Amino acid sequence: MRHTRSRTAAALLLTLGAAAASLSPIAQAAPGPRSGGPEMSPGLEQAMQQDLGLTKSEAVQRLSAERQATAVDRRVRGLAGSSYAGSWFDARTGRLTVAATDPSLAGKLRAAGAEFRRADYSETRLDATKKQLDKAGAPEGVAAWRVDPKVNRVVVDVVASQRADNDVRAFVAKALKAGPVQIREVNAAPRTFAAGTVGGDPYYTGNVRCSIGFSVHGGFVTAGHCGSAGAAVRGWDHTPIGAFQGSSFPGDDYAWVSVGNGWWTVPVVLGWGTVPDQLVRGSNEAPVGASICRSGSTTRWHCGTVLAKNETVNYSQGAVHQLTKTSVCAQPGDSGGSFISGDQAQGVTSGGWGNCTSGGQTWFQPVNEILNRYGLRLHTA
Structure with missing residues (x-):
């Protein structure tokens, strides 16, 4: 289907002086913070109510609290x-x-607006332990590992x-010797969310x-597992958009695509007819515990919370580093799609487990890392 845009997005297109024969499904964008507290769109509030079980007033209050927590x-x-x-962030x-x-430091940190918790290990120490695991080469039975500030450990x-697989047991033994590590069991391993051709996406x-x-200026960013550098890209109507200019997967999971042939980009995330299109006003990184929403071509809008950062995910194709873990569901075809917290761009969908019927978890590659890697500049509203 051809994707419709809300009056807000249409107005933005007019103010930007855009005029072309066809429109691509536009992605979000955002380089810097915006002063003041912009009103949240009804669509974002609606999605948070649906997936987080919040009332409208609770959604507005939470977004306000999260903006303050990000500044703190x-x-x-x-x-x-x-x-x-x-x-x-504690909801x-x-x-x-x-x-x-x-x-x-407890008094000083509380005076700055934060709650304090005593830790045995610094982030630097935990990051060093995680880097050892990143180099170890994990078997498929190991799903992911990350620094978890709440338990003050590297969680595998x-x-x-x-769990009883010999290679898994060997990796676990090596991990426990590397430093402060905690082992947890999960039901399934993450997978990427690319899909076979389906018309109209x-x-x-x-x-x-x-x-x-x-x-971004000149194109858009997406997931690296979706295509290699030089690969041609077609839009929702199968007309040429451009080509992958850079791509990295595994190790990373990000890429950027040039845009031409009558297509252009604006600072908007599509609502896919489910919620109004969303404007993006920055890319300030939301803390663990903050609410976050995702837009994808298969499952449209879904919301959840940020569960962890800087997690290494071990896909069957190889490990991907520095991903952010969320409780948001996703399905094949959602890969590369937008993650947003409030009006701040967060990252592009990498992969996960589960689906949007029974639930699951999804990881994203932080957008600021992609921008820095390729020297890109995002659009903002």
């Missing part, structure tokens, strides 16, 4: 210095919690049905369908 997070990192051990209190190894997820490369992430 930037301040307290500097205050904690080498003692910093991570942070997360129950509406505040940011900061972990640090130095208890004498092992597929329960493969955002873009195609070869016989694979994926979703546009965020608009």
